[in-house]
Amino acid sequence: MKSESIVRAALVVVCSLAALTCKNAAESSTSGAASQATAALPASASAASSPGACTPGKTGRIAFLLKQQTAFRYLNADVPFFQKTVEGAGFKVVFQSAENDAKTQVSQAENVITRGVDAIVIQPVDFNVAGTIAKMATEAKIPLASYDDVVMNVSHAAFIGRDPKEGGIAAATAVVAAVPKGNYALIGGDPGQTGSTKMQEGYRQVLEPLVKKGDIKIVLDQFTPKWKTEPAQAHAENALTRNANKVNAFLVSYDGMSLGVMQAVRGAGLKPGSIPITGQDMELAAAQAIVEGKMFGTLWPAPDEMAVRAGKVAIALARCETPQTDATVNNGAGDIPWAKTPIYLITDKDMPKFACSHQFWLKLDDVYKNVPAKKPTCP
Numbered sequence: 001m002k003s004e005s006i007v008r009a010a011l012v013v014v015c016s017l018a019a020l021t022c023k024n025a026a027e028s029s030t031s032g033a034a035s036q037a038t039a040a041l042p043a044s045a046s047a048a049s050s051p052g053a054c055t056p057g058k059t060g061r062i063a064f065l066l067k068q069q070t071a072f073r074y075l076n077a078d079v080p081f082f083q084k085t086v087e088g089a090g091f092k093v094v095f096q097s098a099e100n101d102a103k104t105q106v107s108q109a110e111n112v113i114t115r116g117v118d119a120i121v122i123q124p125v126d127f128n129v130a131g132t133i134a135k136m137a138t139e140a141k142i143p144l145a146s147y148d149d150v151v152m153n154v155s156h157a158a159f160i161g162r163d164p165k166e167g168g169i170a171a172a173t174a175v176v177a178a179v180p181k182g183n184y185a186l187i188g189g190d191p192g193q194t195g196s197t198k199m200q201e202g203y204r205q206v207l208e209p210l211v212k213k214g215d216i217k218i219v220l221d222q223f224t225p226k227w228k229t230e231p232a233q234a235h236a237e238n239a240l241t242r243n244a245n246k247v248n249a250f251l252v253s254y255d256g257m258s259l260g261v262m263q264a265v266r267g268a269g270l271k272p273g274s275i276p277i278t279g280q281d282m283e284l285a286a287a288q289a290i291v292e293g294k295m296f297g298t299l300w301p302a303p304d305e306m307a308v309r310a311g312k313v314a315i316a317l318a319r320c321e322t323p324q325t326d327a328t329v330n331n332g333a334g335d336i337p338w339a340k341t342p343i344y345l346i347t348d349k350d351m352p353k354f355a356c357s358h359q360f361w362l363k364l365d366d367v368y369k370n371v372p373a374k375k376p377t378c379p
Contacts, residue, residue: 131152152331158336160341170344176206250275290346
């Protein structure tokens with residue numbers, strides 16, 4: 001690069017006048033020119049991976065701060081796949097589970113930062129409250145990446161996760177193809193998490209043109225704190241009661257909440273499966289409901305792939321390297337480098353292929369327990 005040559009030449013003159021060795025200075029200029037060449041990268045990525053921002057491998061520990069650790073997906077995907085990836089690179093994982101309490105997560109983060117780690121990966125309980133944690137990590141010169149839900153309004157090293165809006169679009173598009181007209185109920189998850197708010201945006205992107213045409217009416221649009229089953233069931237019951245049971249579709253953002261919605265449908269005296277219901281996470285009860293015709297489908301956020309990707313990002317950050325990313329996401333403080341992972345809808349027709357290729361997740365005999373005749377023969 002022309003600018004690099006000029007910088008080198010200037011340094012040679014200065015070093016000669018000062019009777020200094022130019023080798024180190026020239027090497028420094030090359031590093032500076034390389035930084036200019038990568039200026040297109042978001043500032044947060046460069047800062048997090050620069051030698052001045054962290055010390056590579058200082059403690060040999062990487063923290064994984066989860067909003068909870070007891071749900072099926074965490075026990076079978078997020079935790080084991082992250083752990084295997086990180087430990088395979090020689091680091092120890094420090095796990096913390098906040099059990100969906102934002103204040104608890106802040107306290108856990110304070111403890112982790114005080115003890116010292118080389119990098120932090122956090123799945124925020126609340127994307128705004130977690131900004132406090134991102135600031136603490138920056139002050140401690142510990143690179144931090146958000147996981148599954150992006151931390152809002154504070155710059156940090158990276159985000160690893162799917163695009164929940166894409167998931168919402170996929171679910172709504174499929175249900176609209178099956179039920180192009182009628183009353184729709186939208187039941188989102190926790191309002192403090194982008195996995196919920198962005199998915200709701202995806203639903204609306206598909207539905208709003210049809211609402212304007214008069215084909216669809218949104219009769220319920222509610223979030224559900226902490227993704228709880230009982231409040232979701234109450235939302236569904238209210239929607240059914242207010243509309244004389246004439247709800248034609250439920251777009252729901254989590255399988256545990258979908259179970260509550262199915263209970264509300266049964267409680268209203270309606271036939272299971274008569275109203276399309278979606279979910280997310282592919283928990284066993286949802287998988288069984290799908291193959292039994294009681295549930296339309298569920299979004300698979302690929303937590304196994306997400307956890308592996310997060311492990312690789314964490315390793316790079318712990319080594320003060322720039323992690324591999326695919327895009328950026330604006331979190332209100334700027335563009336955050338995004339290691340993007342997939343999300344897609346699984347319906348009854350997709351289940352045989354999914355079940356055969358994800359037997360680490362669910363056993364075939366369990367999925368098809370109540371409909372053994374539908375059990376596929378895997379290759």
